[in-house]
Amino acid sequence: MRLRQPRIIGPWNVLILLSLAFVLNYIDRQIVFTIFPLLRHDLVFSDFQLGLAGSLFTWTYSLCMPLAGRLADIWPRQRLVIAAIILWSFATLGTALSFSPLEFLCWRVAMGFSESLYVPAAIGMITTAHPGPTRSRALSIHGFAQFTGLTLGGWYGGWAAEHLGWRWGFGSLAIVGVLYAWFLGVQFRGFQSVVVSKEHAAARDLLQSRCYIALCVAFLLFCSMLWMLYAWLPNHIFETFHLSLAKSGLTATLYLQASSAAGVLLGGVLGDRSSRYTEKGRFNIVALGLFFCSPFAAAIYSATSLPLLELSACGFGIFAGCVAANVFATLSEVVARKNFGLATGLLNLAGGLGAGAAILLTGLLRHTFSSASLMMVGSALAMVAAVGLFLVVKSNFNHDRVQVFGESLQF
Numbered sequence: 001m002r003l004r005q006p007r008i009i010g011p012w013n014v015l016i017l018l019s020l021a022f023v024l025n026y027i028d029r030q031i032v033f034t035i036f037p038l039l040r041h042d043l044v045f046s047d048f049q050l051g052l053a054g055s056l057f058t059w060t061y062s063l064c065m066p067l068a069g070r071l072a073d074i075w076p077r078q079r080l081v082i083a084a085i086i087l088w089s090f091a092t093l094g095t096a097l098s099f100s101p102l103e104f105l106c107w108r109v110a111m112g113f114s115e116s117l118y119v120p121a122a123i124g125m126i127t128t129a130h131p132g133p134t135r136s137r138a139l140s141i142h143g144f145a146q147f148t149g150l151t152l153g154g155w156y157g158g159w160a161a162e163h164l165g166w167r168w169g170f171g172s173l174a175i176v177g178v179l180y181a182w183f184l185g186v187q188f189r190g191f192q193s194v195v196v197s198k199e200h201a202a203a204r205d206l207l208q209s210r211c212y213i214a215l216c217v218a219f220l221l222f223c224s225m226l227w228m229l230y231a232w233l234p235n236h237i238f239e240t241f242h243l244s245l246a247k248s249g250l251t252a253t254l255y256l257q258a259s260s261a262a263g264v265l266l267g268g269v270l271g272d273r274s275s276r277y278t279e280k281g282r283f284n285i286v287a288l289g290l291f292f293c294s295p296f297a298a299a300i301y302s303a304t305s306l307p308l309l310e311l312s313a314c315g316f317g318i319f320a321g322c323v324a325a326n327v328f329a330t331l332s333e334v335v336a337r338k339n340f341g342l343a344t345g346l347l348n349l350a351g352g353l354g355a356g357a358a359i360l361l362t363g364l365l366r367h368t369f370s371s372a373s374l375m376m377v378g379s380a381l382a383m384v385a386a387v388g389l390f391l392v393v394k395s396n397f398n399h400d401r402v403q404v405f406g407e408s409l410q411f
Contacts, residue, residue, distance in 0.1 A: 010128035026149025034157030051363025060112030062352020069345020087114030089177030140268025140325035156255030220354035227355035260403035263321020289322030
């Protein structure tokens with residue numbers, strides 16, 4: 001009897017399948033921010049509770065990241081991806097069936113846990129499938145899917161609220177997610193795409209890399225700016241320029257995410273090319289992107305007209321995309337294979353803690369300090385972190401490589 005040979009999934013097939021999953025991931029988490037006015041009316045949310053809708057998700061997502069990263073180092077990653085999609089789809093359905101702020105917020109916590117399982121496993125699959133010459137481009141395409149999901153989530157949340165009702169909008173996404181998880185299960189059946197490390201990962205090993213620590217600080221401040229925009233910009237446009245919910249959500253996401261998507265693709269090319277000339281190339285792109293996107297973030301909230309806001313959003317997106325395209329690709333240069341999932345999880349933890357704090361503080365302080373003032377503080381700190389990252393990498397890159405890998409790169 002002839003045994004059926006397992007199929008070997010191609011690297012670009014891995015990327016396409018996971019990119020579609022990432023689109024769903026971000027649609028499900030983003031639509032809530034477009035319906036803030038309806039949550040005030042239907043479930044009697046306060047501004048503080050609206051801030052918690054973003055912060056509780058982000059903090060849960062971030063705090064679970066180290067566990068999710070550890071699981072991605074020792075479990076089959078494709079199974080972890082499928083489980084994550086099923087779980088976050090049920091959490092999305094739970095939000096649709098909520099009838100109080102407490103119920104809604106509990107399901108946001110559940111969504112944060114379930115979506116945390118996806119990222120380290122997916123990034124690990126892509127990084128393993130794509131060696132150095134195509135790594136930044138592959139991760140940039142995956143990042144492009146993120147921005148696509150953010151844009152669609154911003155638009156769909158407003159559209160569904162006005163045409164279907166926000167509950168039906170959430171419920172339909174849950175159905176799509178479960179169906180796609182089934183589809184992925186079929187596609188991944190028999191595939192041999194992931195080499196799971198049998199070595200134990202240890203967080204203390206990551207502390208040997210000063211470049212990694214500086215990257216975590218920079219990413220924390222980058223995500224603080226990013227989620228002040230993602231969470232509160234639709235509401236800012238709705239209140240300041242008096243557009244409809246759908247137009248506010250679309251305006252807040254279209255220019256920002258379209259330019260970010262372009263920046264991600266550009267950043268992927270720049271990251272791969274710069275790494276040919278210097279091993280620090282991807283780190284340099286991250287630092288430069290963070291430094292130059294920061295002033296545009298402040299300009300978005302300071303804009304006195306929609307055209308100026310849209311132009312500032314485009315400037316921010318281009319440089320922010322360069323950061324997003326390379327931030328995870330840099331890990332393989334200063335982190336050992338056995339720690340990659342854990343390092344990805346801890347990096348996401350740093351970013352999520354900054355994002356959650358920024359979302360909540362904006363909700364608490366927006367009536368005391370203007371959004372523009374709050375963003376100016378955040379952007380100034382991000383610029384300092386960008387300079388710090390550049391200097392740390394310049395001084396410590398070779399030291400970190402020796403400490404982590406010895407004399408040769410082992411990833």
